[in-house]
Amino acid sequence: MAVRACGFVIFRRLVQKPPPDNIEFLLLQTSYGEHHWTPPKGHVDPGEDDFTTALRETQEEAGLGKDHLRMVDGFLQRLHYQVRGKDKEVLYWLAELRDPNTQVVLSDEHQDYRWTKLEEACKLAKHQDLQDTLTAAQRYLETQGKQ
Numbered sequence: 001m002a003v004r005a006c007g008f009v010i011f012r013r014l015v016q017k018p019p020p021d022n023i024e025f026l027l028l029q030t031s032y033g034e035h036h037w038t039p040p041k042g043h044v045d046p047g048e049d050d051f052t053t054a055l056r057e058t059q060e061e062a063g064l065g066k067d068h069l070r071m072v073d074g075f076l077q078r079l080h081y082q083v084r085g086k087d088k089e090v091l092y093w094l095a096e097l098r099d100p101n102t103q104v105v106l107s108d109e110h111q112d113y114r115w116t117k118l119e120e121a122c123k124l125a126k127h128q129d130l131q132d133t134l135t136a137a138q139r140y141l142e143t144q145g146k147q
């Protein structure tokens with residue numbers, strides 16, 4: 001069976017900059033392995049539903065709870081890749097940090113975090129599918145702003 005993980009692409013809007021340059025994405029760097037960067041996410045516990053996992057992992061890994069976030073409707077990305085020979089599916093919802101000054105609080109699983117614009121976020125993310133997800137989030141937010 002495929003390994004399954006869920007999380008949030010979290011962004012904040014800088015008040016002092018006009019759109020679309022005001023969007024920054026949150027990436028966390030693992031304290032283990034190759035120290036890769038991803039949005040907050042993690043494995044689904046037995047019996048847990050996907051969205052609950054995304055919320056739980058975001059709280060555990062970034063210290064950000066439901067009340068800190070504004071969910072963006074209609075955005076869900078599914079990534080499929082292999083980890084140590086096993087298929088893995090990762091689901092990302094999209095959420096805005098309501099107060100852009102809220103502090104991120106890391107757990108032991110991560111050693112660093114960054115708020116970055118899309119270009120820098122894609123450099124950190126490294127994997128094409130995650131870069132595509134971040135780009136899709138940026139486009140989605142830009143399109144929403146024009147409606």
Ligand SMILES: Nc1nc2c(ncn2[C@@H]2O[C@H](COP(=O)(O)OP(=O)(O)OP(=O)(O)OP(=O)(O)OC[C@H]3O[C@@H](n4cnc5c(=O)[nH]c(N)nc54)[C@H](O)[C@@H]3O)[C@@H](O)[C@H]2O)c(=O)[nH]1
Pocket residue numbers: 005030032033034036038041042043079080081082083088109127128129130
């Ligand atoms: N010591 C140690 N311990 C580890 C290690 N590994 C895990 N632990 C333990 O597990 C716990 C984590 O538990 P959760 O938080 O619940 O799970 P996740 O959030 O799912 O975290 P993971 O790190 O397991 O999974 P990924 O992020 O998926 O990275 C796995 C591989 O996939 C690559 N990769 C990442 N993203 C993408 C992508 O978007 N696209 C593509 N194509 N590839 C991508 C990435 O570069 C990497 O090579 C930790 O507490 C550790 O105890 C490890 O190597 N050494």
